Amino acid sequence: xxHDATQTPELVAFSKDIKALDLNPLxxxxxxxxxxxxxxxxxxxxxxxxxxxxxxxxLIGTKLAERRVLMLENPTMRGSSFIANTLFTGLQIILPGExxxxxxxxxxxxxxxxxxxxxxxxxxxxxxxxxxxxFLVTPNWSWHxxxxxxxxxxxxxxxxxxxxxKFFGATFREDYPEDVQPLYRSEGDSTAAFxxxxxxxxxxxxxxxxxxxxxxxxxxxxxxxxxxKSQPLHAAHGVKLRYANPADGKYPFPTMxxxxxxxxxxxxxxKYRSTENIVFNVAEGTGTxxxxxxxxxxxxxxxxxxxxxxxxxxxxxxxxxxxxxxxRAAQDAMGFFRxxxx
Ligand code: 1HN
Numbered sequence: 001x002x003h004d005a006t007q008t009p010e011l012v013a014f015s016k017d018i019k020a021l022d023l024n025p026l027x028x029x030x031x032x033x034x035x036x037x038x039x040x041x042x043x044x045x046x047x048x049x050x051x052x053x054x055x056x057x058x059l060i061g062t063k064l065a066e067r068r069v070l071m072l073e074n075p076t077m078r079g080s081s082f083i084a085n086t087l088f089t090g091l092q093i094i095l096p097g098e099x100x101x102x103x104x105x106x107x108x109x110x111x112x113x114x115x116x117x118x119x120x121x122x123x124x125x126x127x128x129x130x131x132x133x134x135f136l137v138t139p140n141w142s143w144h145x146x147x148x149x150x151x152x153x154x155x156x157x158x159x160x161x162x163x164x165x166k167f168f169g170a171t172f173r174e175d176y177p178e179d180v181q182p183l184y185r186s187e188g189d190s191t192a193a194f195x196x197x198x199x200x201x202x203x204x205x206x207x208x209x210x211x212x213x214x215x216x217x218x219x220x221x222x223x224x225x226x227x228x229k230s231q232p233l234h235a236a237h238g239v240k241l242r243y244a245n246p247a248d249g250k251y252p253f254p255t256m257x258x259x260x261x262x263x264x265x266x267x268x269x270x271k272y273r274s275t276e277n278i279v280f281n282v283a284e285g286t287g288t289x290x291x292x293x294x295x296x297x298x299x300x301x302x303x304x305x306x307x308x309x310x311x312x313x314x315x316x317x318x319x320x321x322x323x324x325x326x327x328r329a330a331q332d333a334m335g336f337f338r339x340x341x342x
Pocket of ligand 1: 090092162
């Protein structure tokens with residue numbers, strides 16, 4: 001049916017009349033039935049980010065800020081705090097001696113460590129030291145606090161599924177009565193119990209999130225390197241692995257998936273698109289990423305977002321190791337996920 005046929009004087013008058021009853025005619029089709037979103041592809045360079053993080057350190061402490069986080073907001077979503085329809089991305093910096101006080105909230109959070117050593121995160125009674133390249137899990141509603149007991153600033157990326165709790169109207173948060181929560185597990189417990197392809201004999205999952213607190217960078221790199229040597233590259237991704245929840249083989253969160261990929265020097269990848277909204281953080285290497293026809297040169301610690309159904313392809317100048325996270329877990333659970341190599 002042509003657009004005009006729905007716009008006869010009678011239909012126009014009808015549409016206007018029913019607006020007073022908060023009714024709208026579906027035949028006017030104001031809601032898109034195509035994949036993709038209004039979000040923009042964008043790259044934030046480390047060269048721009050680092051000085052602003054350092055400046056924030058001069059201006060505000062963790063006591064006042066609670067978390068010294070700069071939010072990466074999609075230019076199409078000003079005021080939302082989101083980098084894409086479904087994802088939050090922040091960059092957090094903590095100075096030697098500082099503490100980010102214990103609290104909990106319904107959104108799940110992931111950390112990807114960018115730079116610096118000597119900081120820890122404590123989650124549900126267990127502390128883990130954070131090393132650059134590590135991926136860490138903060139399950140929904142678990143108490144968490146961070147601290148820096150080293151002698152240099154530490155920066156990590158925060159990825160949250162707060163867009164989901166906001167969408168559902170299910171956002172809650174609570175402060176712990178003390179700045180630092182008591183530790184009732186020893187460091188490395190979750191790695192020993194869940195991180196060695198073994199599970200405690202009577203383990204039954206209590207949460208939807210991974211029971212592994214820290215997925216160390218060395219082990220991830222070792223796996224990627226081995227597979228790079230032994231197997232052909234994927235035409236679009238190089239070698240790409242996803243972080244798994246060892247309890248069910250699925251994703252570390254019910255909403256968010258996380259990945260690490262390796263692309264060797266000179267890789268010229270095919271175009272790929274998926275319904276995922278994806279945030280990338282470059283661990284190592286330089287190259288060019290093209291998202292929906294827009295090319296961005298990237299280097300270590302740069303962050304970029306590829307919104308849903310945007311074609312993305314990589315070219316590398318050096319060996320590249322790139323972390324990413326997306327809403328694929330939620331899309332898989334709901335049966336919405338689709339992708340294709342072009
Ligand atoms: C949060 O609790 C952290 O615990 C980081 O480090 C970023 C962004 C929005 C809401 C809560 C943290 C956050 C956050």
